[in-house]
Amino acid sequence: MSGTFPDLQGPICPLPQKHTSRIVLGHGSGGKMMADLIRDVFYPQFENAPLLAGNDAGVVELTNGLNLAVSTDAHVVSPLFFPGGDIGKLAVCGTVNDIAMVGAIPLYLSASFILEEGLEMEILERVVKSMQLAADEAGIDIICGDTKVVAHGEADGLYISTTGLGLLDSRFNIGGDQAKPGDQVLISGTIGDHGIAVLEARGELGFQTQLKSDVAPLNHLVQEMLSASRQVHVLRDPTRGGVASALNEIARQSGVGILIKENSLPIKPEVSGACEMLGFDPLYIANEGKLLALVDQADTDRVLTAMRKNPYGQRAAVIGQVAADPPGRLLLETALGSTRVVDVLTGELLPRIC
Amino acid sequence: MKYLSEYRDAELVLGTISQIADRITQPWTLMEICGGQTHSIIKNGLDQLLPEKIELVHGPGCPVCVTPLELIDKALAIASIPGVIFTSYGDMLRVPGSQGDLFSVRASGGDVRVVYSPLDAVRLAQENPDREVVFFAIGFETTAPANVMSVIQADHLKLDNFSILVSHVRVPPAIEAILSSQDNRVQGFLAAGHVCAVMGYWEYLPIAQKYQIPITVTGFEPLDITRGILATVESLEAGQPAVKNAYLRTVTEAGNQKAQAVINQVFENCDRKWRGIGTIPESGWRLKPGFIKFDAEKRFQVESVQAEESPLCISGLVLQGLKKPDQCQAFATLCTPENPLGATMVSDEGACAAYYRYRMHTGAEQGDRK
Numbered sequence: 001m002s003g004t005f006p007d008l009q010g011p012i013c014p015l016p017q018k019h020t021s022r023i024v025l026g027h028g029s030g031g032k033m034m035a036d037l038i039r040d041v042f043y044p045q046f047e048n049a050p051l052l053a054g055n056d057a058g059v060v061e062l063t064n065g066l067n068l069a070v071s072t073d074a075h076v077v078s079p080l081f082f083p084g085g086d087i088g089k090l091a092v093c094g095t096v097n098d099i100a101m102v103g104a105i106p107l108y109l110s111a112s113f114i115l116e117e118g119l120e121m122e123i124l125e126r127v128v129k130s131m132q133l134a135a136d137e138a139g140i141d142i143i144c145g146d147t148k149v150v151a152h153g154e155a156d157g158l159y160i161s162t163t164g165l166g167l168l169d170s171r172f173n174i175g176g177d178q179a180k181p182g183d184q185v186l187i188s189g190t191i192g193d194h195g196i197a198v199l200e201a202r203g204e205l206g207f208q209t210q211l212k213s214d215v216a217p218l219n220h221l222v223q224e225m226l227s228a229s230r231q232v233h234v235l236r237d238p239t240r241g242g243v244a245s246a247l248n249e250i251a252r253q254s255g256v257g258i259l260i261k262e263n264s265l266p267i268k269p270e271v272s273g274a275c276e277m278l279g280f281d282p283l284y285i286a287n288e289g290k291l292l293a294l295v296d297q298a299d300t301d302r303v304l305t306a307m308r309k310n311p312y313g314q315r316a317a318v319i320g321q322v323a324a325d326p327p328g329r330l331l332l333e334t335a336l337g338s339t340r341v342v343d344v345l346t347g348e349l350l351p352r353i354c
Numbered sequence: 355m356k357y358l359s360e361y362r363d364a365e366l367v368l369g370t371i372s373q374i375a376d377r378i379t380q381p382w383t384l385m386e387i388c389g390g391q392t393h394s395i396i397k398n399g400l401d402q403l404l405p406e407k408i409e410l411v412h413g414p415g416c417p418v419c420v421t422p423l424e425l426i427d428k429a430l431a432i433a434s435i436p437g438v439i440f441t442s443y444g445d446m447l448r449v450p451g452s453q454g455d456l457f458s459v460r461a462s463g464g465d466v467r468v469v470y471s472p473l474d475a476v477r478l479a480q481e482n483p484d485r486e487v488v489f490f491a492i493g494f495e496t497t498a499p500a501n502v503m504s505v506i507q508a509d510h511l512k513l514d515n516f517s518i519l520v521s522h523v524r525v526p527p528a529i530e531a532i533l534s535s536q537d538n539r540v541q542g543f544l545a546a547g548h549v550c551a552v553m554g555y556w557e558y559l560p561i562a563q564k565y566q567i568p569i570t571v572t573g574f575e576p577l578d579i580t581r582g583i584l585a586t587v588e589s590l591e592a593g594q595p596a597v598k599n600a601y602l603r604t605v606t607e608a609g610n611q612k613a614q615a616v617i618n619q620v621f622e623n624c625d626r627k628w629r630g631i632g633t634i635p636e637s638g639w640r641l642k643p644g645f646i647k648f649d650a651e652k653r654f655q656v657e658s659v660q661a662e663e664s665p666l667c668i669s670g671l672v673l674q675g676l677k678k679p680d681q682c683q684a685f686a687t688l689c690t691p692e693n694p695l696g697a698t699m700v701s702d703e704g705a706c707a708a709y710y711r712y713r714m715h716t717g718a719e720q721g722d723r724k
Contacts, residue, residue, distance in 0.1 A: 022458065022461045022462070023461065024457045024458070024460070024461045025457070025460075025461075026457065204470060204474075205470065206470060206471070276358065278470075334397075334398050334399055335362060335364050335398075336364050336367055336368065336398055336399065336400070336403060336576060337364065337368075337403070338398060338399020338400070338402045338403055339399060339402075340396070340397060340398075340399050340711075340712035340713065341711065341712050341713060342711075343710070343711050
């Protein structure tokens with residue numbers, strides 16, 4: 001919306017509110033505001049091919065036949081501990097998964113810590129122990145790090161940034177722009193578990209569930225899928241912004257249309273119940289241990305079988321398919337058989353009034 | 355989910371739609387009052403499945419959308435005062451005032467918090483005796499009982515640091531305003547089920563009589579909505595301007611009398627400005643004199659804040675059912691949910707937002723927009 005307003009005839013509403021002068025929380029919600037921020041502020045300065053590919057990890061050629069995948073992720077979750085995980089596990093799995101989503105095998109992580117003055121040592125020790133447990137499970141080492149302390153009140157306890165390195169066979173070409181008409185859309189399990197579990201752990205909802213965050217390292221699952229088929233075209237972990245935002249991004253990057261079916265989405269009753277009460281759509285809720293895979297139709301069953309053998313893919317399901325039209329759009333076939341658009345999350349996810 | 359999944363059952367919904375198709379002999383224009391119903395209709399694509407003879411126009415029942423500009427400006431002024439904790443239902447944060455929104459106030463250091471219940475705001479006032487806590491009490495009859503309970507609770511706890519910024523509106527005067535308009539096209543109403551759960555439907559009987567128009571109390575799930583439409587179409591085809599109840603599992607004629615009693619204890623009727631529409635007599639509620647110490651407008655002396663809405667804004671026409679969102683030239687081009695030009699694009703319940711989120715790909719709408 002820069003500069004050129006179309007010549008409008010007739011009435012229009014008078015109240016633009018663009019949030020271009022200050023950062024608001026919506027800029028970090030994984031939806032359209034964040035995409036605009038990346039496009040308008042970061043891309044023009046940092047412009048280079050691996051970055052502009054727009055995948056979870058940047059990929060560069062290392063030697064003949066071998067590529068290096070690099071990814072980084074900052075973690076600022078509140079509360080620090082929640083059912084099923086904590087900020088440490090999240091910090092390791094988040095980066096491991098981003099590396100895995102280009103088909104690479106993650107090997108090493110760095111970790112930098114921003115600690116708030118007054119943080120209890122016991123909390124830090126628990127978080128670090130949890131990081132090592134996650135690293136063990138993923139089969140990676142945390143080989144370097146950095147620590148900074150800021151004054152009380154200048155941070156929310158503890159922030160962790162991790163950067164990961166992984167290697168991949170350069171014959172693999174997995175990325176958001178590789179979806180093809182006919183591809184089947186697979187999800188590795190139930191959606192929205194992490195977002196609702198964390199929201200509940202904040203104690204603001206006034207109701208309780210037995211939900212646990214799904215945070216998990218998915219690199220082994222990815223390797224098993226890739227052993228089953230060379231026709232996995234796209235992998236993405238639907239974190240902030242949820243399945244809706246991730247599939248929209250893929251549709252846009254590949255210039256294809258994606259149709260998902262409401263009836264085939266795996267959603268736990270606790271998640272759909274919480275979403276009903278809060279006015280949320282599970283398609284926009286964050287996941288930290290799930291992946292979306294867009295796979296050639298002929299190989300779908302093989303990939304699905306491989307996924308279901310892994311503990312993190314037991315409830316894997318086909319939720320939709322790719323078509324040529326409408327390019328750049330995600331559509332949903334409702335349970336009633338009608339079709340509607342599913343857009344990216346726009347700003348911050350807000351509970352409705354009634 | 356019990357009481358939800360049954361009402362989304364595809365077979366039952368499609369069966370009701372074919373019953374509607376069997377009964378209908380001529381075109382009818384119906385208005386669903388509530389933004390929650392609009393959202394459900396568009397989200398489930400019900401309008402794609404209904405017979406073409408049914409035209410649904412979207413009513414003014416989105417509390418976020420009809421809150422007048424000057425109230426938003428008052429909220430922004432109060433929320434910007436140092437020391438104030440300003441609390442609100444989530445989707446009010448995005449509504450643009452004359453300058454900025456509550457997100458901007460928060461980004462500039464204001465303490466703006468989303469609460470899930472007004473009683474959370476009362477608790478915040480208890481926990482922060484040295485801070486002023488203000489709750490943005492907007493809504494229709496639906497949210498009124500909870501909002502007045504916060505005042506009753508604060509009064510009971512003798513809190514002197516709690517107040518509410520009131521912008522309550524009532525459905526029946528809005529229906530009358532639409533029916534009295536010379537441009538009115540609406541031939542039947544789907545009344546808002548949750549409003550009627552509180553208020554009953556006794557208020558609608560004289561309106562149906564006076565304007566000779568059928569009104570059906572209707573819920574929010576696909577089966578509720580299609581049953582509401584079926585009942586209204588049957589009334590229209592039979593030439594009977596009846597008030598019917600198609601939301602029997604929740605609504606009685608008398609409504610929730612305890613809730614009505616607490617509302618009457620705290621609120622009294624007043625004229626209220628509706629964003630995009632103008633002032634409708636007796637269409638709002640304000641605090642009664644006995645509770646005036648909880649009035650944030652008086653406490654923070656923002657009563658004189660005035661804001662003029664542009665007379666050009668099409669959201670008023672959308673809210674009256676005279677225009678569809680995609681008939682606005684700014685729709686989906688200049689006006690999007692992350693950059694709303696008008697209130698109907700702001701809330702999830704706003705008609706423009708529903709069209710934007712679920713519709714913007716269809717070719718038909720592209721043609722309409724010309």
